[in-house]
Amino acid sequence: MAEVQRHPLLTREEELQLARHYKESGDVNAAYRLVASNLRLVVKLAHEYHRNPLSLLDLVQEGNIGLMQAVKKYDPERGVKLSSYAAWWIRAYILRYIMDNWKMVKLGTTEAQRKLFFKLRQEQEKLIAQGFEASPKLLAERLNVTEQDVVEMDQRLGHDEMSIDAPLGNDDDSRTTRADRYLPSNSMPADERLGAEQLKALFREKLSEFARTLEGKERFIFESRLVSDEPLTLQDIGDKYGVSRERARQIEAALINRMRDFMREQIPDFDLVASPKA
Numbered sequence: 497m498a499e500v501q502r503h504p505l506l507t508r509e510e511e512l513q514l515a516r517h518y519k520e521s522g523d524v525n526a527a528y529r530l531v532a533s534n535l536r537l538v539v540k541l542a543h544e545y546h547r548n549p550l551s552l553l554d555l556v557q558e559g560n561i562g563l564m565q566a567v568k569k570y571d572p573e574r575g576v577k578l579s580s581y582a583a584w585w586i587r588a589y590i591l592r593y594i595m596d597n598w599k600m601v602k603l604g605t606t607e608a609q610r611k612l613f614f615k616l617r618q619e620q621e622k623l624i625a626q627g628f629e630a631s632p633k634l635l636a637e638r639l640n641v642t643e644q645d646v647v648e649m650d651q652r653l654g655h656d657e658m659s660i661d662a663p664l665g666n667d668d669d670s671r672t673t674r675a676d677r678y679l680p681s682n683s684m685p686a687d688e689r690l691g692a693e694q695l696k697a698l699f700r701e702k703l704s705e706f707a708r709t710l711e712g713k714e715r716f717i718f719e720s721r722l723v724s725d726e727p728l729t730l731q732d733i734g735d736k737y738g739v740s741r742e743r744a745r746q747i748e749a750a751l752i753n754r755m756r757d758f759m760r761e762q763i764p765d766f767d768l769v770a771s772p773k774a
Contacts, residue, residue: 500539545590566581
């Protein structure tokens with residue numbers, strides 16, 4: 497608030513002059529003065545929408561972005577005060593932030609949902625006060641949305657979220673989460689995991705043996721391209737040995753075939769364990 501109070505208000509004439517100057521020249525300093533003089537409006541509107549757990553400062557920040565958009569699009573020749581025009585933009589940005597952050601699951605992603613987010617509870621209370629039953633059908637008619645929209649938004653507003661990573665028990669030492677209990681596990685059984693590790697070790701051992709049979713270009717391609725974490729390109733290989741990229745590809749293809757034949761000799765059922773499904 498101290499920061500907001502530091503910026504003086506503009507007279508109507510000053511506002512028009514600055515707005516016209518910004519529209520004609522794009523002068524950032526003029527835009528800054530227009531924004532700064534209306535920061536009080538942002539704070540006022542942010543207070544109207546402030547509800548825990550949302551931070552007031554976050555609402556003010558979003559409102560400031562809306563104010564900057566308003567200044568960018570404001571036409572001083574239409575005879576409307578900047579504050580009146582900017583209020584719409586400020587509210588729009590604040591409301592969008594609220595809908596995006598009220599819960600982890602977004603509540604208002606369509607026009608009907610946005611309308612329900614702000615008016616459903618209000619309309620329910622109004623109907624009950626008038627002696628009517630606030631049924632989904634009646635609410636849908638009053639708010640010009642579908643019954644399904646009403647039911648879904650009522651369910652979303654009426655239920656708190658649960659983190660799937662939260663522990664099931666109150667015991668601080670408990671490590672079992674809802675995800676452990678209710679979601680299928682993608683991890684493989686211990687015996688399969690052990691078998692996979694043994695297979696990897698066997699592959700590494702046989703690859704080392706195969707590497708010892710190579711010399712020259714083939715050894716370089718094997719180490720710098722086929723088993724490297726950061727493999728060189730075929731063009732790099734060709735440049736090193738003074739051959740074309742296509743020739744480097746042919747050497748690599750022949751090397752891969754030799755390696756495959758070697759592994760078939762050394763590992764039973766190599767084609768099965770090396771297939772994409774395995």
